[in-house]
Amino acid sequence: MSLRRLVAAALIPLALLASACGGGEGESFGDDSLVIYSGRNENLVGPLIEKLRTATGLDVQVRYGDSAELAAQILEEGADTRADLFFSQDAGALGALSKHRMLAPIAPAALDRVPAEYRGSDGTWVGLSGRSRVIVYDPRTVTAPPKSVFELTDPRWQGKVGWAPTNASFQSFVTALRVLSGEDRARQWLEAMKANGTQTFSNNVNILNAVDEGKLQLGLINHYYWYEKVAERGANGVPSRLAYLPGGDPGALVNVAGVGVLKDSEHAAAAHKAVDFLLGTEAQKYFADTTKEYPLISGVATAAGLPPFDSLKGPEVDLSKLDSIEQTITLLQEVGLV
Amino acid sequence: MTIRRIPAGLLAPAGVTAALALLPVGYLLVRAGEGGAGGVAATLLRARTAELALRSLGLAAAVTVLCTAIGISLAWLVVRSDLPGRRVFGVLAALPLAVPSYVAAYTWVAATDIEGFAGSVLVLTLCSYPYVYLPVAAALSRMDPAAEEVALSLGRSRFGVVLRQLRPSAAAGALLVAMYVLAEFGAVAIMRFDVFTTQIYTSYRAGFNRTPAAVLGLLLVLVTLVVVAAESRTRGRAAYAMRGAPARRPPAVRLGGAARAAATAWCAALAGLAVGFPLASICYWLADGSSAGVDAAALAEAVAATLGVAAAGALLTTALAVPVGVVAARYRGRTAAFLEQSTYVGHSLPGIVMALSLVFFAVRYVPAVYQRWPLLVVAYAVLFMPAAVGAVRASVLQSPPVLEEVARSLGRTPLRALREVTLPLALPGVLAGAALVFLTAMKELPATLLLRPTGMDTLATELWTETGSGAYGAAAPYAALLMLLAAVPGFVLGRRSLEEAS
Numbered sequence: 065m066s067l068r069r070l071v072a073a074a075l076i077p078l079a080l081l082a083s084a085c086g087g088g089e090g091e092s093f094g095d096d097s098l099v100i101y102s103g104r105n106e107n108l109v110g111p112l113i114e115k116l117r118t119a120t121g122l123d124v125q126v127r128y129g130d131s132a133e134l135a136a137q138i139l140e141e142g143a144d145t146r147a148d149l150f151f152s153q154d155a156g157a158l159g160a161l162s163k164h165r166m167l168a169p170i171a172p173a174a175l176d177r178v179p180a181e182y183r184g185s186d187g188t189w190v191g192l193s194g195r196s197r198v199i200v201y202d203p204r205t206v207t208a209p210p211k212s213v214f215e216l217t218d219p220r221w222q223g224k225v226g227w228a229p230t231n232a233s234f235q236s237f238v239t240a241l242r243v244l245s246g247e248d249r250a251r252q253w254l255e256a257m258k259a260n261g262t263q264t265f266s267n268n269v270n271i272l273n274a275v276d277e278g279k280l281q282l283g284l285i286n287h288y289y290w291y292e293k294v295a296e297r298g299a300n301g302v303p304s305r306l307a308y309l310p311g312g313d314p315g316a317l318v319n320v321a322g323v324g325v326l327k328d329s330e331h332a333a334a335a336h337k338a339v340d341f342l343l344g345t346e347a348q349k350y351f352a353d354t355t356k357e358y359p360l361i362s363g364v365a366t367a368a369g370l371p372p373f374d375s376l377k378g379p380e381v382d383l384s385k386l387d388s389i390e391q392t393i394t395l396l397q398e399v400g401l402v
Numbered sequence: 403m404t405i406r407r408i409p410a411g412l413l414a415p416a417g418v419t420a421a422l423a424l425l426p427v428g429y430l431l432v433r434a435g436e437g438g439a440g441g442v443a444a445t446l447l448r449a450r451t452a453e454l455a456l457r458s459l460g461l462a463a464a465v466t467v468l469c470t471a472i473g474i475s476l477a478w479l480v481v482r483s484d485l486p487g488r489r490v491f492g493v494l495a496a497l498p499l500a501v502p503s504y505v506a507a508y509t510w511v512a513a514t515d516i517e518g519f520a521g522s523v524l525v526l527t528l529c530s531y532p533y534v535y536l537p538v539a540a541a542l543s544r545m546d547p548a549a550e551e552v553a554l555s556l557g558r559s560r561f562g563v564v565l566r567q568l569r570p571s572a573a574a575g576a577l578l579v580a581m582y583v584l585a586e587f588g589a590v591a592i593m594r595f596d597v598f599t600t601q602i603y604t605s606y607r608a609g610f611n612r613t614p615a616a617v618l619g620l621l622l623v624l625v626t627l628v629v630v631a632a633e634s635r636t637r638g639r640a641a642y643a644m645r646g647a648p649a650r651r652p653p654a655v656r657l658g659g660a661a662r663a664a665a666t667a668w669c670a671a672l673a674g675l676a677v678g679f680p681l682a683s684i685c686y687w688l689a690d691g692s693s694a695g696v697d698a699a700a701l702a703e704a705v706a707a708t709l710g711v712a713a714a715g716a717l718l719t720t721a722l723a724v725p726v727g728v729v730a731a732r733y734r735g736r737t738a739a740f741l742e743q744s745t746y747v748g749h750s751l752p753g754i755v756m757a758l759s760l761v762f763f764a765v766r767y768v769p770a771v772y773q774r775w776p777l778l779v780v781a782y783a784v785l786f787m788p789a790a791v792g793a794v795r796a797s798v799l800q801s802p803p804v805l806e807e808v809a810r811s812l813g814r815t816p817l818r819a820l821r822e823v824t825l826p827l828a829l830p831g832v833l834a835g836a837a838l839v840f841l842t843a844m845k846e847l848p849a850t851l852l853l854r855p856t857g858m859d860t861l862a863t864e865l866w867t868e869t870g871s872g873a874y875g876a877a878a879p880y881a882a883l884l885m886l887l888a889a890v891p892g893f894v895l896g897r898r899s900l901e902e903a904s
């Protein structure tokens with residue numbers, strides 16, 4: 065093959081590339097355009113973004129990724145960030161951006177629709193949907209699931225519990241544990257869990273699958289993973305059940321997914337308009353019915369099948385303290401879990 | 403070979419390649435420096451750092467040894483024995499390249515109880531032995547069986563001679579495997595085996611303080627450079643170019659009945675575990691799960707984007723690799739060693755570190771390409787340069803320097819002799835390297851996620867989206883298509899390893 069023919073052959077994929085990317089590159093970026101960095105999965109929030117486009121007429125472009133990685137990307141971009149709005153899977157990443165002074169204040173009218181415990185104390189981010197930490201258990205082998213995470217260090221659960229120490233929701237739970245029970249108790253619990261042979265997983269989905277496959281008896285996860293799996297597999301395809309912990313146990317922490325507007329956004333008006341929409345009835349109903357999370361504004365009902373929001377006996381924790389995640393990671397590192 | 407000056411026409415482009423490959427190190431130095439000496443020391447002295455570094459090295463050692471043994475045994479059986487169906491096995495031996503390691507890991511975890519160290523070794527070995535098989539098969543088929551016959555006639559074992567001659571090609575493949583394992587994150591995370599890269603990923607979550615991650619990244623670069631230096635010592639000073647025509651002979655070794663059965667079972671088992679098993683699992687997922695509806699338009703767009711960026715990545719990587727590969731093959735000395743070894747740096751870093759370094763530089767200095775496909779293509783070049791440089795070096799080594807010298811005695815400049823004589827001879831090998839980069843880039847995920855144009859999806863990012871929401875049924879079509887498309891260059895590479903033999 066001659067070099068010239070080779071180059072000609074190579075041009076075909078390049079043409080494909082141009083056609084594939086050409087459409088996406090019409091980045092005219094007028095006042096009505098908005099770039100969202102979303103740490104939430106496209107399958108979960110894609111339809112909601114579509115509703116946002118329709119309702120606001122904004123030209124919305126979304127960059128999906130992992131919440132922590134996107135936050136790291138925004139920090140690297142600094143003042144030149146391309147993001148107007150950051151949609152995070154957890155409060156920790158929002159807290160970190162707020163701590164680095166990357167976020168702009170959100171209007172009180174929007175903020176006040178959400179209870180004070182589910183938004184940043186400095187008013188730069190707001191929770192959109194609530195998720196409860198739960199224990200998933202295998203009813204085939206477990207008749208009486210534990211009522212507190214502190215029971216999990218009992219020898220009867222040795223090697224039978226799964227957790228995901230690198231997962232942000234788990235780390236928020238450990239932060240709650242530190243805040244509620246003190247550093248020493250939190251460290252003791254982590255060490256006792258580790259000594260009890262608690263099994264490490266990379267994420268909630270894998271823990272849930274392991275329980276359904278009978279490889280684990282208990283797992284520490286977020287509630288909505290189970291409801292989503294039931295929606296995919298049908299109730300018969302998911303043998304596991306959920307236990308919501310009572311009495312303000314740290315294992316019942318209610319965490320939020322939320323948004324913050326970037327301070328250096330050139331489309332701040334559009335970004336605030338989007339925040340407004342996401343705190344409106346249509347979007348909140350979407351979180352309730354489709355992602356099986358808890359809506360955070362009053363007047364929107366929780367999906368059937370979930371325990372009511374006010375029945376959750378989560379601990380009283382200031383979520384804006386979740387940005388003390390740095391100390392949590394240090395603790396997890398000292399215990400040798402991450 | 404004597405020490406000669408590298409001509410400027412070669413040195414300049416090779417220098418550009420090396421500078422590009424070293425960009426991530428510049429970024430890591432900036433970020434590590436922000437933490438001050440105290441921050442750096444705190445990260446390095448953490449007990450967990452040492453523990454995880456040992457785990458990573460142990461994993462890399464185990465996988466590399468196994469891949470080397472498997473790669474050499476397969477190559478020898480396919481090229482040198484009368485194994486039945488050896489042509490089929492030859493192609494099958496290259497196909498595990500088409501299986502993304504994270505897909506393989508998922509399929510093993512879903513269907514069996516295997517996990518941890520054993521699971522990581524299993525999956526990474528099955529996915530990466532072709533990196534050894536391909537260069538060794540190519541070297542074996544160029545080797546003159548006469549050398550073995552001489553050894554036998556002198557009462558020595560044939561394997562001593564073969565292994566000695568295979569050492570450079572096996573070491574080059576083993577080096578790629580070792581670096582790949584050191585930088586791997588996805589498959590080991592699924593296998594629930596914490597390694598050094600786990601710590602790097604966790605550091606980014608740790609209050610978003612980037613100093614620890616940068617320090618750990620630099621440590622990984624250092625470890626890799628030690629491994630690279632060790633490999634370059636195995637090359638020695640032997641001459642590899644064939645003088646005269648390569649030997650064209652039928653396979654030399656007849657296998658006895660029992661050996662034949664055992665060899666067939668060995669090859670079939672490897673193909674079954676490395677290719678058959680993940681393929682069967684994907685087919686099971688395709689049939690299973692109610693979310694299995696396929697959005698044809700999204701699928702087609704993802705295919706076009708995947709092929710486009712991977713092809714552009716292969717082109718750029720190869721173009722950048724040619725000057726460095728030529729220098730590595732034809733020149734000795736510190737400059738040549740530095741140029742070649744610097745290209746390994748990007749490959750040794752987890753995708754996220756490399757991607758963040760490009761974010762850092764692009765946003766500050768070339769904002770016009772940020773979040774456009776050219777930057778993603780550059781990322782692929784930095785990540786996959788070693789495979790291309792290795793291919794260029796090996797194929798240039800095979801073309802006898804004496805031909806270049808003749809051309810020069812006829813009045814050609816060194817560069818012109820290179821272009822008119824050596825490169826055309828080396829072209830098939832260079833193209834094989836490009837095919838390898840092409841298929842590796844198709845499977846790339848972490849850097850693609852961070853650097854892709856907003857809104858663009860490749861098959862790998864679609865796969866990530868679907869599995870991230872637990873929708874395995876919906877993930878299956880993307881996994882199947884990715885493996886199918888990557889199997890095409892894999893097939894070409896497998897065929898090539900045989901064509902040289904026949």
